[in-house]
Amino acid sequence: MRADRIAALVMKGALALFIAVWVMVAVIVGAGAWRFVSANGLVGPLVSSRWSPLAAHYGILAFVVGSMAVTGLALVLAAPGVLALSVTGARILRGAPQRAFIQILTLFVAVPSVVYGWWGLSVAVPLIRRLTGTAGFGPLSAGIVLAVMIVPTFSIMALQTLRQVPSSLVEGSLGLGASEDQTLWHVILPASRAGLSQGFLVAVGRALGETIAVQMVIGGQSRVLSLLKPGATLTTQLLTDLALMPARTPGHDALDFMALWLMILMAVLVWLQSRVRGMSRG
Amino acid sequence: MSSRRQFLHAMGVAGSGVLLGRWPAWAGGPEARYITIMGATSCISYVKAVLPEWERTHHGVKVAVTGGGSYAGLHALALAQADIAMADLAPPGSMAVPVRRYLLGRLPIVLAAWPHIGVDRLSWGQAGALLAGDIVNWRQVGGADVPVVTVSRPESSGAREVVQQRVLGTRRFSPDSIIQLSNGAVLRTVMETPGAVGYLEATAPMHRVRILSMGSRSFSPHAWRLWPLYAEPSLYVRVQAPKEVRNLAVFLQGRPKRQDFGIYFEQRPGQADAR
Incomplete structure (x- = not known):
């Protein structure tokens, strides 16, 4: 009984600490963003791509567009791999090979992002350089690195969803004379739509929030959109300029504004996820 | 009701710890004194290499070394977030805090x-x-x-x-x-x-x-x-800094080992010029 009370207290303490930390982050970022908006307005920074914080130019358009472009590119590049891996793991492999396959995918989920960035420097950047004749640093390389990063996460979620499709649906389809491919496209995938959407949103979240792997290959310039020239995202610019503008300096508020935008984008993703969950239950 | 009280109490303690950046006195705290060195990455390897020698003679003093760049170090010094700034640059004119410079070399x-x-x-x-x-x-x-x-x-x-x-x-x-x-x-x-x-x-x-x-x-x-x-990498210390901090800066300025890390010098060790 006493142990139960202690356990409950520990749990509540952990929850309280979590809430306190989260509130602290939100208050600090929100206060800085508020000061920034008060001084610079809300719309101006969002439609300008001129970023020179030491000269008080705080246009973040290039970083917002960069984040969305790199994330979108990663999702497009990852999609075929995710589909292939999840279908292989869920519908083709059975028994021990299937378990080994899932373990290997899980292992790739656990690889630190700096390792993916290193891979990007060693493989993706030279590849783009050879294919395009450019320096190789830019959103295209970043998109490739992110695609490789999100494939395992997205694949595992998709794989688990595909495995949950009732066998009666599959057998019914096959029994009516549909081929394996027709069953996959017209029965299994539509039946897994809600779970796949959730996996998709988790992958978007991971791609949008990734920093170090992207920073290593993107080039670091404030440019609205060129896939083959150096660019930047919200997260990479935050990393680059944190050193330049420590807390309680005017430019730091601009970083808080950027961080707030990231948090808003993430909050929208979480909201969408909950909507998708609701759909799947309904 | 009791569980809600417990929760609020735990949240209050955790919140005060997090928001104030320290735990209440009754929760116990470290007694060691801390010195923070921050700034130019070009100096970090040298500082880290010779620091153990200084720490051996200054028991109870913990020194944290972190990069971030010259600007970051100088800003942190001005805001009292660091005790010693490593910088390849002179402090900006807007920096209101009087500092002492210890030139490491070229x-x-x-x-x-x-x-x-x-x-x-x-x-x-x-x-x-x-x-x-x-x-x-x-x-x-x-x-x-x-x-x-x-x-x-x-x-x-x-x-x-x-x-x-x-x-x-x-x-x-x-x-x-x-x-x-x-x-x-x-x-x-x-x-x-x-x-x-x-x-x-x-x-x-x-x-x-x-x-x-x-x-x-x-x-x-x-x-x-x-x-x-x-560049002329230097250490910057607030004029009002504790003696221990100034002592560490003088020590770091005086080690000839910095030449092994690409910092060449011709000044007499220990020489410092005030700004």
């Missing part, structure tokens, strides 16, 4: 290029035009027919500031430059990217890149006094 900065560009020497004007993106092919300066790719550091870098002032003058770095966060990342990028040129603090082995001569001067570690492009 840190040569060299222009490094991809090995196969076919050029060994640049004039100062050519170097500036290359870094500004006005020269776009090495053929324009007598080299191979290879497009120029410029590699630079973020604005927080002291080396960047030195190159801006001494080489570029009123021009700006090319907007197409690849920005790398560290000296090592610049070295790797220059080494591997055809046509690349960037600037390096001469603290690390620089093989597999071509070190360019500037005007009539070629860089050699043995003739560092003659090399015209350099």
Whole structure:
């Protein structure tokens, strides 16, 4: 009984600490963003791509567009791999090979992002350089690195969803004379739509929030959109300029504004996820 | 009701700890004294290498060393977030806190290029035009027919500031430059990217890149006094800093080992000049 009370207290303490930390982050970022908006307005920074914080130019358009472009590119590049891996793991492999396959995918989920960035420097950047004749640093390389990063996460979620499709649906389809491919496209995938959407949103979240792997290959310039020239995202610019503008300096508020935008984008993703969950239950 | 009270109590304790940045006194706390050194990454290896020697004679003092760049170090010093700033730059005029400077020496900065560009020497004007993106092919300066790719550091870098002032003058770095966060990342990028040129603090082995001569001067570690492009890494301490902090700065200024880390000096150890 006493142990139960202690356990409950520990749990509540952990929850309280979590809430306190989260509130602290939100208050600090929100206060800085508020000061920034008060001084610079809300719309101006969002439609300008001129970023020179030491000269008080705080246009973040290039970083917002960069984040969305790199994330979108990663999702497009990852999609075929995710589909292939999840279908292989869920519908083709059975028994021990299937378990080994899932373990290997899980292992790739656990690889630190700096390792993916290193891979990007060693493989993706030279590849783009050879294919395009450019320096190789830019959103295209970043998109490739992110695609490789999100494939395992997205694949595992998709794989688990595909495995949950009732066998009666599959057998019914096959029994009516549909081929394996027709069953996959017209029965299994539509039946897994809600779970796949959730996996998709988790992958978007991971791609949008990734920093170090992207920073290593993107080039670091404030440019609205060129896939083959150096660019930047919200997260990479935050990393680059944190050193330049420590807390309680005017430019730091601009970083808080950027961080707030990231948090808003993430909050929208979480909201969408909950909507998708609701759909799947309904 | 009781569980709600417990929850609110736990939240209050956790919240005060997190928001105030420390735990209540009854929760116990470290008794060690802390000194924070922050700033130029070019000095970190040297400082870390000699620090254990100082710590051995100063029991109970813990020293934390962190990078971030010269600007970050100086800002942190002004805001009392750091006790010692390492910086390749002089403190900005807007810095209201009176500080004392401990010069460590000279840190040569060299222009490094991809090995196969076919050029060994640049004039100062050519170097500036290359870094500004006005020269776009090495053929324009007598080299191979290879497009120029410029590699630079973020604005927080002291080396960047030195190159801006001494080489570029009123021009700006090319907007197409690849920005790398560290000296090592610049070295790797220059080494591997055809046509690349960037600037390096001469603290690390620089093989597999071509070190360019500037005007009539070629860089050699043995003739560092003659090399015209350099930063002056220094330690900055608030004038009102505790004795221990000043003692550490004097110690760091006096170790000849810094030459092993690319910081060359000719001043008498222990000499400090006030600002």
